[in-house]
Amino acid sequence: MFYCYLFAMLEEMSKRDQLGNFELMVVLVLIRLRENAYGVPISDELEKRTGREVAIGSVYAALERLEDKGFVTSELGEPTSERGGRAKKYFRVTARGLKEVRETQRSLVNLWQGLPELQGGRI
Amino acid sequence: MRSDQPPRIAKWLLLHFGSSPNNQSILGDLDERYREAPSHLWYWRQTVYALTAGLWSQVRTQKWLTLRALALGWICSFLMWPLIEAYVFLFLKDERFSGYNPRNLWTLAGSVIQYYDWWFVLIAPFAVSVLGGWLVARTHRRSERAMVLAFFAARCAVVLPLVCFLLVGMFVERQYLPGFIKLVFGNAVTLPGILLGGGMFSGSPEVRSSGRSAS
Numbered sequence: 413m414f415y416c417y418l419f420a421m422l423e424e425m426s427k428r429d430q431l432g433n434f435e436l437m438v439v440l441v442l443i444r445l446r447e448n449a450y451g452v453p454i455s456d457e458l459e460k461r462t463g464r465e466v467a468i469g470s471v472y473a474a475l476e477r478l479e480d481k482g483f484v485t486s487e488l489g490e491p492t493s494e495r496g497g498r499a500k501k502y503f504r505v506t507a508r509g510l511k512e513v514r515e516t517q518r519s520l521v522n523l524w525q526g527l528p529e530l531q532g533g534r535i
Numbered sequence: 536m537r538s539d540q541p542p543r544i545a546k547w548l549l550l551h552f553g554s555s556p557n558n559q560s561i562l563g564d565l566d567e568r569y570r571e572a573p574s575h576l577w578y579w580r581q582t583v584y585a586l587t588a589g590l591w592s593q594v595r596t597q598k599w600l601t602l603r604a605l606a607l608g609w610i611c612s613f614l615m616w617p618l619i620e621a622y623v624f625l626f627l628k629d630e631r632f633s634g635y636n637p638r639n640l641w642t643l644a645g646s647v648i649q650y651y652d653w654w655f656v657l658i659a660p661f662a663v664s665v666l667g668g669w670l671v672a673r674t675h676r677r678s679e680r681a682m683v684l685a686f687f688a689a690r691c692a693v694v695l696p697l698v699c700f701l702l703v704g705m706f707v708e709r710q711y712l713p714g715f716i717k718l719v720f721g722n723a724v725t726l727p728g729i730l731l732g733g734g735m736f737s738g739s740p741e742v743r744s745s746g747r748s749a750s
Contacts, residue, residue, distance in 0.1 A: 451564035468564050469585025472557045473592040480596060494570055498563030 431483070431516050437462070438474045439483060439513055442505050450489070450500040475503055483509030541569045545582040551735055554681035555589030590688075593681035604671045604682035605689050608729070611667035612690070618659050641704035645711025648718050656717040657724055664690070664725035668732025683733030690729055694722045 431439065441457045442449045451468050454475075458466045478484040489500040505513075524530065549562060565581055594601045648656065668683055675682035701715045708715075730736060 451560055452567050455564075455568075465580075467584030467588065468561055468568070468581055469555065469588040472555055472561055472585075473588040476556065476592055477596070492563075494567055495563035496566045498559050498566070500563065501557060501560040 431512055432474075432477075434470070435474050435478055435483075436513070436516055438471060439478065439505055439509055442484065442503055443510075443513070447502075449503045454503070478509065479503075482506060483512055539573070541566065541573075541578045542575045545575075545579050549582050549585055552586055552680070552684065553589055554593050554678065554684055555585065556678075558585075558589065561585050561589075590681055590684050593678050594685055597678060597681070600675060600678070601682060601685050604675050604686055607674060608667045608671045608686035608689070611670055612663060612725070614666075615660055615663040618663070641701075641708040641715075642711065645704060645708055645714035645718075648721075649711055649714030651717060653717065656721040660721045661724040661728045664728030665732035668729035669734075670732075671729075672733040679733065680735070683729065683735060687726065687729045687733075690725060694726060697722055 437458060438454065441454050441461070445453055445457060451471060455466045455468050455471050458471070475484060475486070479486060483506060484503050485506055486501050486503045489502055491497045491499045546562070549558070549565075553561065555561060565578060565585075568581075569578055668686065671686050672679040672683050698719055701719050705712055705715050
């Protein structure tokens with residue numbers, strides 16, 4: 413019974429086809445990195461821009477969700493020795509993903525406007 | 536702490552228990568980053584995040600499949616009870632239980648289990664859990680690691696409170712101490728049993744996962 417409730421709740425949550433906060437950050441980094449977007453540069457860029465440590469596992473979990481939603485595509489590169497013979501997986505934002513980012517940007521800008529508490533960089 | 540090689544145990548854990556479809560890429564990325572700035576603590580932290588985020592992501596995206604895997608695993612676990620009943624009926628013939636007076640749950644558990652032989656207490660639950668893990672893995676090949684780990688986590692959620700309950704029982708009903716110890720071990724062996732049956736320790740995960748992605 414508990415499991416059924418938990419899974420019904422999760423089902424409802426995953427139905428949302430919008431971008432989450434972390435997913436939006438990942439997509440923006442993918443757009444910024446263009447051709448060189450694989451795990452290491454993505455997490456480096458996120459760390460540089462947010463000032464916080466980023467877990468590579470979390471980045472991949474977000475990328476998997478984005479791929480499921482059709483916002484991102486991926487392809488495998490060549491295996492390299494410095495990666496223990498493992499291939500890099502490159503990610504790219506799709507046209508649908510770009511459209512979703514623009515819509516999210518518009519919504520956020522609309523929400524941001526007219527809030528005196530958030531103006532001037534002070535809360 | 537600095538070294539040329541990433542921590543072996545962390546790498547082994549991620550190699551065998553990482554359930555993300557991108558596990559090989561994660562391992563490669565961690566190796567690459569580790570070469571640039573080697574830190575065992577960083578590698579361990581990344582490993583824990585990768586294990587939990589990978590499993591959670593799989594469970595979240597395949598909820599009904601996970602529910603089916605849990606149901607299958609638990610049904611298989613409950614097969615243990617008819618086995619125990621058959622054992623009690625055939626070998627103990629219920630005679631040794633006559634006259635016991637269960638005052639509470641500890642008395643009930645301890646007084647029954649203390650008569651079981653050690654080999655039975657360990658082997659029966661272990662065999663059933665190996666079978667459960669194997670069944671879950673075989674019937675959920677698309678994401679067998681995640682499903683086996685989900686069943687393992689669900690089993691842990693039951694076993695750990697039970698062990699705490701039995702540890703308290705050791706002080707409350709000291710005369711049934713052997714029964715409690717047998718129950719603790721009998722439950723504890725189910726955990727590695729699930730992982731073993733699910734194939735988490737066997738073969739080369741790299742070969743298995745690459746073969747799966749190719750198909």
